[in-house]
Amino acid sequence: MRIEDLKLFTIVVKLGSFTAAANALDLPRANVSRRIGELEKALNAQLFFRTTRQLRLTQHGEAYYHELLTVLEGFEQAKNKLHDIDEKPIGKVKVGFLPESDEALQPALAKFQQLYPDIELDMRITNNYETDIYALALDFVIYAGKVQDSGFIARRILSLGRGIYASPEYLASHGEPQSLAELSKHDAICYRWPDGSIDDKWDLISETVHVKSRFTCNHMGFVRRAIVGGQGIGFMPPLFALAAIEAKRIVRILPQYESKKEDVWLIYPDRKGISLPTRLLIDFLLQEIPNRAGL
Template sequence: MRINDLRLFLLVVELGSFASAASSIGIPRASVSRRIGELEADLGTKLFTRTTRQLSLTPTGENYHQQLMEIIPRLESLNECVKNQRNMPTGTVKLGLVGEADVLTHNLLQDFLKNYPLITIETHVSNLGYHDILNYGLDACIHIGSIKDNSFIARPLMRVSRKLYASPDYIATYGMPTSLEDLNQHALMIYRKQNGELEDSWKFNLGEYRVKSRVISNSSHYVRHAILNGAGISLLAELSVVEHLRLGNLVEVLPEYEVYVDDAWLVYPSRKGMTHAARLLIDSLIQEATKTPNVTLSQNS
């Protein structure tokens, strides 16, 4: 029993005769009669009552017709769904992220997953950048800073800079600084790098400021969370606060001052042997990063 024969049965019922059905699809009337006869033989029952002048459904044929009117559209929809899934990319992509990029890339990755529902993304957060590609079998990673291994392919994403931010509640309580000297009257938080270096000197584009802070952390997540909750003022990477600025959870402090860090790169071993899913994600990240507001792009991108 073939689905095309079931469709032919529905067509005969719709048009009222073998001849009309044959004419509508361009086949001989005898072929229609033969295929309907084979269908009836498979079912072991008559579907039509045939006379020289009239073709009518038997009670069994009427019930069969009603059921097929529901089943065939559902079956065709299911077949189309399976075909679409077969043509859609699948697989798991392992992506390395630096701590500052996790907030920015979250929305980008969610959009990607909506467009490719059969792809899975596994993220690995680390400050070691491209060094983790081989250690953890990553397909690609976001790296900030210079890249000394020329065996990798590196695509520039954006310029990474840091600015001063505070919560609106903190500013409402303690006031908005208007100069670097005013920072002496505020609660400041500073960051200790992974190599142990303390960022107690903020080297802005318009001058340097020596920081006196009672709160030190080696976690950019902790610093950002504390500032969001009104703990004071600190330097945060622009790309990590895009959404918070949009929602009004943070405000810029002394916006003309910034600390240039480096360029952010999307790094991957090679396109040779790369899965289709990984290639799609890489292309998507490069394209979407250029659309992100409030982030200064690299001159090389």
Template sequence: MKIDDLKLFVKVVELGSFTAAANALDLPRANVSRRISELESKLSVPLFHRTTRSLSLTNQGEIYHQELLKALALFDHASHAINQSDERVSGKIKLGMLSETHDVLQPILFDFIDQHPDVELDVRVIQNGFIDMYQQGLDIAFHGGGLIDSDLIARKILPLDRCLVAAPSYITQHGLADTIQALAEHTALCFRWPNGEVDNRWQFAEGEIKVSSKFVSNSIAFIKDSALSGRGIAFLPRILVAKELESGGLVHILQQYKATAEHGYLLYPQPRTLNLASRALIQHLIQEIPKLA
């Protein structure tokens, strides 16, 4: 039996489907299905219950999976011990990055690549870390918004600290809201979450205000550009509008009101299922991203 086939079996169990494992490993789905069938044939036992809608381990498959995790951990430890003199980190990492965060995160990622030139970084723009982790076969993903019950590790990594912003041209034309209640009389620029819900109930320590909008988008870039064009008031993470606030393109309004705390998260599976490069990047991100705050 090949070690790669055993690791493939573990990846299928971890992700819950042949398709997700194929996406994660950049393999054709038929290749994954064939190799798992060959593994079952060599073992002379079925490892999975297969239906058109689900995939689950048999009793024998569950036992095999648990014992295989221990064996693969020993194998990886032995391989590391042999190669411990070689400190070069290498491998491919699939990273999911939220829209409009690249200019903030690029310097951190470039620094990592400079430290580990043998690493191949495949960056994908995503909407929801929990969903896209499986659909795109990611190793690591950023996530903002509510958490979903999952086997993934969700590490709180950065406060999002939202603020109300508008362009000077909008303020000149429509006046400046003096309370959060007055926002109901202004044009709001609202984000549409990946689940389809419109973010039109803005939360503050002092209370909630429901806003109305002629502009709704699932693109932070569209909302920010609309605000810069004087089309309305946006409620965005400060980290994503820091440059515009500094340049004067946007103005932070109603600064006396503090938004309800929200956080950005780093998502990843159990570290034992990740390659050395992915584990190294996780540690790098954990160390460097909080400095952005």
């Protein structure tokens, strides 16, 4: 009886099907079904009622599942103690992140793996932490916006504001606006929110500015590249464009106007048995991302 199969059993229970567990763990469904069958044989007990429409726990499975959670937590803590002594953390961390945050995250993750070369990172794009943490078997998720589900631990990384940016080439060709009112005369590059609405009302602390949208995209990386390419003026978090800002491929205009800020969170399930590699990465990002944002 292997620890990996016991963990697999708990994931099947959480996700509610062999198929969902197979997708979350990148395994063939037949592999999951076979391993659960072997576990039942080793225990001499049926853990699931299997029908074509539903998978649910038997009475034996229910009792075994709840006891097993405590055992696996103790096993994870014991393993962490060994790694703490050896000071050579080894393992895999699965992280969910917003697609537009790749430029901010990648340098930080590269630095982390230089410090811990035996830790493997598996990065997954996600827009819904409430479902994806379990559906994709993620260790934690980086999320921007309001956190609603109290069943998770949410640790604020930083508050993220946005600035108004344009390329030097665009400003040389079209002139630099000297007031918010002049923005209406320029081409705007706008982000399209997940609900389909266009971000053509730029929310500043003092007022909201309406702009003329000439180019829209639901990926902030594409918005950034359009600004760098001189297609217009954009409104975006500087953390998502650090390389372009440092290289002076885009510049901030009307810097006296501050935007309203949005919190960025690191979210993970409420469990004590978090692995050492996951804990190290969480602590690292909570420090490293705010440091990069201050560059």
